[in-house]
Amino acid sequence: MPDSSARPPRAPWDPPSRRDRARRPAPRRRSRGPLVALLAAAVVVVVAVIAMASGGGGGRPASHRAARASVAHHPLAAARHAARAASHPALVPPASPAPRTVRVPILMYHRVHAYATELTKSLPDLTVEPPVFAAEMTALQQAGYRSITVAQLFGALFHGAPLPPKPVLISADDGYLDDLTQMLPVLEAHHMTAVFFIITGRFHEPGFLTASQVRRLDADGMDIGAHTRSHVDLPGIGAAALADQVAGSRDDLQRLLGHPVAAFAYPAGRFDDASVAAVRQAGFALAVTTQPGEQESSTQPLLMPRVRVGRSMTPQGLLSCLASGGGC
Numbered sequence: 001m002p003d004s005s006a007r008p009p010r011a012p013w014d015p016p017s018r019r020d021r022a023r024r025p026a027p028r029r030r031s032r033g034p035l036v037a038l039l040a041a042a043v044v045v046v047v048a049v050i051a052m053a054s055g056g057g058g059g060r061p062a063s064h065r066a067a068r069a070s071v072a073h074h075p076l077a078a079a080r081h082a083a084r085a086a087s088h089p090a091l092v093p094p095a096s097p098a099p100r101t102v103r104v105p106i107l108m109y110h111r112v113h114a115y116a117t118e119l120t121k122s123l124p125d126l127t128v129e130p131p132v133f134a135a136e137m138t139a140l141q142q143a144g145y146r147s148i149t150v151a152q153l154f155g156a157l158f159h160g161a162p163l164p165p166k167p168v169l170i171s172a173d174d175g176y177l178d179d180l181t182q183m184l185p186v187l188e189a190h191h192m193t194a195v196f197f198i199i200t201g202r203f204h205e206p207g208f209l210t211a212s213q214v215r216r217l218d219a220d221g222m223d224i225g226a227h228t229r230s231h232v233d234l235p236g237i238g239a240a241a242l243a244d245q246v247a248g249s250r251d252d253l254q255r256l257l258g259h260p261v262a263a264f265a266y267p268a269g270r271f272d273d274a275s276v277a278a279v280r281q282a283g284f285a286l287a288v289t290t291q292p293g294e295q296e297s298s299t300q301p302l303l304m305p306r307v308r309v310g311r312s313m314t315p316q317g318l319l320s321c322l323a324s325g326g327g328c
């Protein structure tokens with residue numbers, strides 16, 4: 001799939017491409033007759049004149065031009081990095097948060113894919129048909145729900161920041177390619193946002209997002225959360241493996257995205273005291289389980305319940321579920 005965001009923009013005055021153009025006449029000069037050689041030489045002169053007139057340093061040795069390009073690109077990369085970090089400040093909960101509860105259903109999706117082509121997969125009940133997902137987003141919107149970000153939920157929980165009426169946080173686990181191909185277009189068409197929980201050891205597995213595709217979701221304004229490195233059940237795996245899976249996956253994503261990552265999802269919803277402590281120790285501010293519910297509390301920010309949205313759910317059923325407390 002084309003992924004334009006993975007390629008840094010190339011300035012029109014980029015020296016390498018101009019060198020390529022200048023070199024092009026050389027083989028023609030060798031393989032054709034003197035007339036062609038004359039024409040080719042003329043092209044070289046014209047290209048060189050245009051290059052120098054444009055101020056790109058076309059007459060300088062290649063090493064000098066490379067040095068100029070390097071100097072020119074590093075500040076831009078640094079600026080982009082700083083902009084990403086500035087737009088995603090670290091979410092650090094207060095040491096003693098005031099007890100506060102907000103009603104924010106966190107919808108839990110997995111796959112959004114045509115089930116007919118997914119018969120070999122092991123998530124039959126968690127594979128939502130793409131038209132059903134689109135209908136669910138439309139139903140939410142028409143019923144007055146507004147999707148919020150992880151930072152908005154954090155602000156509401158810990159600082160009492162106002163939320164839109166009928167807030168909802170949309171989440172999807174595991175980092176399937178569906179996130180980009182099926183969910184993102186629908187979310188953007190509805191002006192909605194979501195958090196995608198990524199397994200950082202699966203960037204190269206078929207059916208999962210690559211690293212550059214995760215960056216694309218992030219660049220498009222979606223939230224990215226961690227879902228461990230290899231999706232193991234966390235209870236009982238030992239301190240070293242726990243740190244590798246939890247803190248390691250946060251490190252992976254922060255290196256990839258260039259900004260802090262605040263949210264975590266427990267694989268298969270399984271956790272114990274040690275895994276919750278590891279999530280806190282790793283610096284996550286919020287973590288979600290698979291326990292049903294839609295009341296989120298500042299006193300349990302690492303054990304937030306979710307509303308499971310599976311294959312058997314209908315758009316109307318989703319609205320009824322949310323209206324009844326999310327315990328469906």
Ligand SMILES: [Zn+2]
Pocket residue numbers: 173174227231266267268
């Ligand atoms: Zn999972």
